[in-house]
Amino acid sequence: MKAPLSFVLNGSNVTAEADGSTRLLDLLRVSLNHTGTKGGCGEGECGACTVLVDGLAVNSCLYPALEVEGKHVTTIEGLRTIDNKLSIVQQAFVDTSGIQCGFCTPGMIMTAKALLDNNPDPTDEEIREVLLGNLCRCTGYVQIVESIKTAASRLKENR
Amino acid sequence: MKDFRHIGKDIPRPEAPDKAAGKAVYIHDLVRPGMLFGKIKFSDHAHARILRIDTSKAEKLPGVKAVITAYNTPELRIGFVRDNFALKKDKVRQFRDEVAAVAAIDPHTAAEAVGLIKVEYEPIPGVFSPEEAMEPGAPLVHETDPRGRPMKDNRHPLHYHHESGDVKAGEKAAKFVAQGEFSTQLVQQCCMGTAGCIAEFDMNNNLTMWAKTQIPFLAQRDFNQALSAMGLQNKNTRVIVPTLGGGFGTGLDTHAYEYIAILLAFRTGKPVKIVYTRDEEFANLSPRQSSRTKIIQGCDKNGKLTFRHAEVLQDNGAYTSWGATYPTVMMMPATSLYRVSNVYFDAKLVYTNNTYCQAMRGYGNPEFTWALENNMDQLAEKAEIDPFEFRMINCNQPGETTPMGLKVSTCGLKECMESVAGKLNWKKSRSQKKQRGIGMASLIHVGGGGRIYRSDGSGLILKLDDFGNVNTYCGGVEMGQGLHAVLILEIAEALGVQPEKVFINPTDTGTCPWDVGTHASRGAFMAGNTAIMAAKKLRDQIFEHAEQLFPELAAKNLKKYQKKHPDYAPPDFDIKQAAKRDRFDLVDGFVFLKDAPSEPWTRIELGALLRAIHFREQGQMLATEVFYDPPNELPDFEKGYGNMSATYAYGAQGVEVEVDTETGEVKILRMVAAHDVGRVLNPPALKGQIYGGLAQGVGYALYEQLQSERGRITNPNFRDYKIPTAHEMDFPIELDLIETNDQFGPFGAKGIAEPGLVPTAPAIANAIYNAVGVRIRDLPITPEKILAALEKLKSTKD
Amino acid sequence: MSRMDYYKPTSLDEAWKLKKLIPGSRFIAGGTDILVKIKNREVSPPALISLRSISELTGIQSGNVTRIGAMTTISELIQHRALAVKYPVLVEAAGRLGSVQIRNVATVGGNLCNCSPCADTALPLLVLEARVLLQSPGKEREVPLNEFFVGPGESCIAAGEILTAILLDRPAPDAQATSLKKGRVKMDLAIASVAALLEMDGKNCKKARLAAGSVAPVPLRLYQVEELLENGPITKAKLAEAQKLAVKSISPITDVRSTDNYRRQIVSVYVKRCLEKLMGGNP
């Protein structure tokens, strides 16, 4: 039985339908055509599906769609600035070569954003700890960690 | 050294912003109008006869558009020895055998329908190791070979052999001998984006395939053959490559799921998409080949290698894909890493009821280097020579021709090893306090293409437009390695335009020139050489037209300039006279005469010149197509001889570890990687390749193993198949990029995509041995194995 | 995943009613266990009854008895100041559970009710002698955690009962506890883990509580080891004896993650390391 559902997606009110088997990941990718969020494993291990729900990073593959009722969901599509530029975190990944195949990238960036929102000055170790739930097969993580550090220092300059 | 304007510069990848924005379109994101979703029913047995397949229930499920089996579709043989079929008839030979498939309106319905297909089997005993498979009377995986001749046993028809010098004499000359048996495991490539495709027919029965492939043109050939087998004579496939969520070798062959999508699309008249789930990817995609290697080497009293003897045995699995050809690459380190003139190499393959294998980064090289570099340390110990010194004594040199006939143009191995030893503070670090140790290992790899097929060629089309843009069509595949960024730099450098003016079009067999495939670290090497060829042709065309058009344009320019600067008096120079095609140059998008004084009006913007060429009577548009096939040879692999690559990449890696002797845990404290890269083309992309290779090497060394029980994969998920996370890779990595400026390489560069993985595992193993005195011979080096070895060591000492 | 209904009751009463009404339905908390099981077709309930909107299940009250609502997420747990001061071992162990993304939704109630032998919060809660509050319509019972786990995936929770809270007594002033977890990589289910609590009176061990994970059908209290250690000084010899007893008390298996032998070894080493740490390195 599908139930109606309304929530705030990247700042806009949206309505949709879902049942108990609908994952937030499906809701975003299939029903709402937001394919920026990727699915890599469907069981919380890879982090490709990471989105923010009320500011917290979660695996959208393990998040029942019906639980976002009334909540704020932020996806990679919601990070661009009003004038359609990449956000500081996204741009840092581009500039610091934190992106190879790019499949892990939306999830990485969402995790990084959640981290930097709460901890503007993370240590290397804190960055690596927070990335435990985001697998990347291409980069060996070196340039991803550098990207997040670049983002942190640029965010600081902007403040 | 020549100064480059663009080569060696940091430029961000052209596709990175879209990837960062979530806008890049992967196969998972691609939708075609009316598209159906395909799903495959895999075997429930490792080895069984198929008695009956009942699809009636699945067919009746609302939303199901087609259910196919080998019994209601044309037979499609696949694989390069044709021992495999898209859908299996009569018999299954492994758990991943495809027995039926469904197309339905959504993934959910397709999955439900697959669950409704009932297959009756009569199980047959299986064989799950080469030993079991070779026992007299063992059940046959294939009763007949692809040509229908009866098979006597499970031996695979492919066989690889090399003999050079006089191994017997080498044995006699040896003062010290060391031997060992080393094995490597099945490893899954673990692309973060799983495999998938969309197949769609037009009304003329031509096929379009959106495929996660690294070989669009060989795939086109394969798919066209399938169309013929389906009775669609003279029909064509257009292969389009969407953004790839990683490659690492998974896209080097065509896959049963692709043919099944084709069959379903043809049956339904609709586009059909098949995308593997992660479990399906783990269980059903061909992983890295496993191997077992017996190696013996000897050296004289001065440490000079006198012979090398190696035998490889591979569990081929049930069918044949590129895993069966790993020995073609193994031969390279076997014959050519370090100088040794008496070599015996032999590799055999055996069919079993396990999963079959295909390419992954390094392609046989990590497997053999694992054995070789462990054995080098063993032999050094026997000879009581420091392992670094020992390697230096036997170091390869530029200009040599190796026993396999590899012609070494440039070779930075010595510099690489010295760099590693220096950075690790070798002598001191070798004798540290207990439980800490260092180790090193080296590598040779193809760095100038790798001819394992009739052609090792790549094409490139450059099409100039009215705006001075360079529209590029390249048959190579960007899969995250940074090919496009490098190609842009190479074209900008060779042609003389700004990188922003170079645009790369999606890889599409309908528009791009032929390319054998993106493998063997050949992408940047090949692209660079084609860029240089194409640029030369284009520049010739441009300058030829400039003879006529340049003076006019310059005159116009001058007029404009004088209007703005009325006092300006042009220098005395006859442009018309000087405008000879061989006197022009093109730099940063401006055409000018080399001898002309450098005045603002004597530089013509390329776009302006191109427009002048276009918009006139008998106007022309400029474009060029080139095809580069590198100067290398297709080796005779049964003799093991031939110069397979135009040049070779070398490197050495060192690692420092700490071993917890109570828990067996290995902590990597730091790594150094020194690679002879020929020339650095794009530093961030190059570093990214090495870091990524290292991480995969660390996974290979310490964590990863696709486990199976009687042919069934038992850890088909990231919960139980562990790849390194940012935490496991939390140690300093020092890179040293050594530029040897190779004469065959574009701008001196060599291919460098695979080397980072190759020596990582043996370097770690050697460091562990240095730390605690145990040598683990079977990958991965788990804490369990280290503890067991330590126990054994203790009991032999007691 | 086959089609499922989803209910979001806002009170315990409503949840119980739904549970009774829909045979085979399951409660879902953070969903990080049950959704994976559903995906892998280990279970296929016709409906899920979400506990997320039931306010009675949330919140942490720190007092003489600390009450942790079952729906407290692991992230909330490890960020809670009072808990970090009073029960650092719980915060330490919970911090090793999964990834940030998992901890942001996984609940402590779910971790216990899932009854996995590797549950990361179970060990510290066992050595802290936590009790769980189980409620059903009109009924409420307090069960010591060591009696809660019955078998793999099985607890003493009755059908329709809901674990509403975890109760912890104020720790003894001289009690100290620590824990260790071994995974294949850092982000992993434990292949073996140990938690230990000691209450020392000078050299004399007044109280010892130990537990081991992933080495038996349930998260296991090591009673024999506790007995050995209590009422006397912990000497080197006793420590060695404790390691042996710990190994005797467990029944590890070999699976895709590790071997029985290795798990024994880890328990032995971790018992030693935990105890040594608690004694400041001088047994």
Ligand SMILES: Cc1cc2nc3c(=O)[nH]c(=O)nc-3n(C[C@H](O)[C@H](O)[C@H](O)COP(=O)(O)OP(=O)(O)OC[C@H]3O[C@@H](n4cnc5c(N)ncnc54)[C@H](O)[C@@H]3O)c2cc1C
């Ligand atoms: C990627 C990943 C990594 C993980 N890593 C770890 C790890 O390192 N350590 C670890 O211990 N676990 C780990 N887990 C498992 C899981 O995250 C934890 O067990 C988590 O605490 C479960 O909580 P939950 O709220 O998500 O439970 P749910 O999945 O919602 O529920 C689990 C079970 O308990 C029942 N249930 C839940 N709450 C109640 C209640 N209040 N009353 C009655 N029944 C209830 C449900 O019906 C269900 O059967 C991991 C899981 C994933 C997906």
Ligand code: FES
């Ligand atoms: S898809 Fe959600 S964690 Fe992998």
Ligand code: FES
């Ligand atoms: S960039 Fe490819 S997985 Fe991270």
